[in-house]
Amino acid sequence: MNKTRIPMGDLRRQNTPLRAEIDAAIAAVLDSGWYVLGREVAAFEQEFASYCGVSHCIGVASGAEALFLALAALEIGAGDEVITVANACMYQVSAILQAGARPVLVDIDPATSNLDPRALEAAITPRTKALMPVHLYGRLADMPAICAIAARHGIPVIEDAAQAHGAWAHDAESQPRRAGAWGTLACFSFYPSKNLGALGDGGALVTNDAALAERLRRLRMYGWNEKYCTVEAGGRNSRLDEIQAAVLRVKLRGLEAGNAARQVRAALYRELLNDLPIALPADEPGHAYHLFVIGANSRDALRQHLSTAGIGSDVHYPFPAHLQPAYAQLGYKPGALPITEHLAGQILSLPMFPELTHSEIEQVAAAVRAGVRQ
Numbered sequence: 001m002n003k004t005r006i007p008m009g010d011l012r013r014q015n016t017p018l019r020a021e022i023d024a025a026i027a028a029v030l031d032s033g034w035y036v037l038g039r040e041v042a043a044f045e046q047e048f049a050s051y052c053g054v055s056h057c058i059g060v061a062s063g064a065e066a067l068f069l070a071l072a073a074l075e076i077g078a079g080d081e082v083i084t085v086a087n088a089c090m091y092q093v094s095a096i097l098q099a100g101a102r103p104v105l106v107d108i109d110p111a112t113s114n115l116d117p118r119a120l121e122a123a124i125t126p127r128t129k130a131l132m133p134v135h136l137y138g139r140l141a142d143m144p145a146i147c148a149i150a151a152r153h154g155i156p157v158i159e160d161a162a163q164a165h166g167a168w169a170h171d172a173e174s175q176p177r178r179a180g181a182w183g184t185l186a187c188f189s190f191y192p193s194k195n196l197g198a199l200g201d202g203g204a205l206v207t208n209d210a211a212l213a214e215r216l217r218r219l220r221m222y223g224w225n226e227k228y229c230t231v232e233a234g235g236r237n238s239r240l241d242e243i244q245a246a247v248l249r250v251k252l253r254g255l256e257a258g259n260a261a262r263q264v265r266a267a268l269y270r271e272l273l274n275d276l277p278i279a280l281p282a283d284e285p286g287h288a289y290h291l292f293v294i295g296a297n298s299r300d301a302l303r304q305h306l307s308t309a310g311i312g313s314d315v316h317y318p319f320p321a322h323l324q325p326a327y328a329q330l331g332y333k334p335g336a337l338p339i340t341e342h343l344a345g346q347i348l349s350l351p352m353f354p355e356l357t358h359s360e361i362e363q364v365a366a367a368v369r370a371g372v373r374q
């Protein structure tokens with residue numbers, strides 16, 4: 001195999017230009033002598049809540065932890081059902097099972113790869129205790145429809161916004177509303193390659209519910225309401241480090257520009273690829289393009305062609321949750337989620353990051369063209 005000339009992502013290109021700012025931020029934490037849940041975390045929480053357009057943010061250890069803590073804060077457990085999708089890498093199913101509840105998986109809208117609100121409504125039972133849509137690839141799920149269903153049934157919504165920092169859609173009043181500002185709770189990951197990435201693991205929950213926010217602050221720290229006084233049985237250690245929060249404050253200042261750069265790159269890809277027999281992501285102004293995902297009939301051959309041409313690509317994600325060996329206990333059979341299963345064989349993620357150059361996109365597009373035609 002040739003060396004990869006154009007990678008799926010390149011975090012050095014993003015972080016190296018910020019070297020002086022990041023060094024200063026880390027040095028300030030080092031000199032402060034305070035390394036867990038301090039000034040930097042508090043400041044970042046305030047800045048990120050304000051960015052999302054919500055009142056509260058709670059920094060935690062990772063996106064996966066945020067999903068679990070959301071369920072814990074809503075007291076979801078044995079006997080409860082949580083409805084989610086099967087095409088978003090199992091993070092949701094894993095959190096729901098950890099909480100002791102049952103994941104109920106529904107199919108997706110083929111046009112967006114996001115949860116299909118009609119399938120969602122059909123899956124609601126008296127045991128449904130939360131809805132967990134995912135804003136996959138950086139595109140908001142159909143939140144007006146999902147929130148309307150949730151309100152009608154009195155069920156909380158937990159957004160998995162781990163791929164959608166800064167993504168937005170219009171609400172019922174035609175106002176733009178960002179990921180995180182729709183659900184009862186929303187979960188973010190700051191894994192280094194996300195649209196807002198730390199230099200290690202990190203995550204957060206956001207909410208407008210003050211009581212849930214307080215409970216989450218206890219749950220992330222052993223269930224304490226004050227030092228050594230445990231008031232929540234389900235507490236754990238799930239804290240955001242001061243160093244990561246300090247780095248995230250630097251990175252947050254560049255999030256809007258980064259998302260805008262991703263949109264420019266997506267537009268160029270669309271322009272260069274639109275005459276090919278492949279599916280392209282629809283052009284939406286609020287799409288944050290965490291990933292640029294096309295659909296192709298001979299996906300594996302195309303991927304091989306790209307690899308030979310030195311171009312990175314990936315599949316997000318090849319195996320739907322309901323067909324994973326570990327989740328056979330859930331009782332789903334092949335064919336249970338036809339659209340999810342069909343798209344799993346078609347999707348291909350092309351290189352997409354804010355620092356990707358015009359020339360690189362042209363090279364990727366030329367290789368895709370040659371690969372589709374071969």
Ligand SMILES: *Cc1c(COP(=O)(O)O)cnc(C)c1O
Nearest residue numbers: 062063064091162163189190191
């Ligand atoms: C990355 C991701 C997560 C998990 O976040 P971590 O910080 O890696 O634990 C959850 N959900 C989605 C959709 C993700 O992309």
